[in-house]
Amino acid sequence: MSESAETASSTIRNPRAGLLAWLLPGLGHAMLGDRRRGMLAGGGVIGLFLLGILIGGIDVVDRREDGLWFVAQAGAGPIAWVADAANAALVANGRFGGMIEAPHPNPMAPPDAVVMVPAFKGVAHPNEMGTLFCAMAGLMNVFLVIDAMSRRPAGAAP
């Protein structure tokens, strides 16, 4: 039997495990009796997410400014909302680092037009890679949620 046929199918067997897997990556597999598998998979998701924030700063999770990216990041569960709330409370309002003037993002704006942005706002490659890490963590956790929902509990007869 192939790997995929052995461990998963299209049948939803454990919706509760899926919910737990979304709430805390890896918890769904742990609930099904596969604790080590859950720790490895969940550790991978949380590790990728935290590495993304370390690379690009907390600004890489921003529900208001990067809404489409946040859809992917939200797959990692409540950790994405916590990161977004932390960004809004600490960085986006200038509490840490303050606000600085930046050129207006609209190219049609007058040459001397400026906008105020947080001093800790991530830009260029660090921001792109951090955003990508968090988004991949979210998408891979969606995969874990689907796997947990369709997986047989450890030790259960096929």
Added chain:
Amino acid sequence: MNMVAYLPMLEPLPGVEHWWMLLIIPLSFGIALIYKAARVPSLDQIWRATGVMTVQILLSMVAIAIGFLILVQVVVPLLPVD
């Protein structure tokens, strides 16, 4: 590089812009680890399977990059201009 005032997690990691391409390695490793953790029948094989998949992802990215390089540097200049 001034790291005196660096606040981890709040501001971007200093110096990333010089080596950001290397971040594809931990990204590939993380994706491979999560995928293989859910898919391998026995977890005894997980680190080997993760290593193999990481290398597969990296080699695939290099192959795609070489393909685009040939397309842009060789094929496109051969196209008629007008």
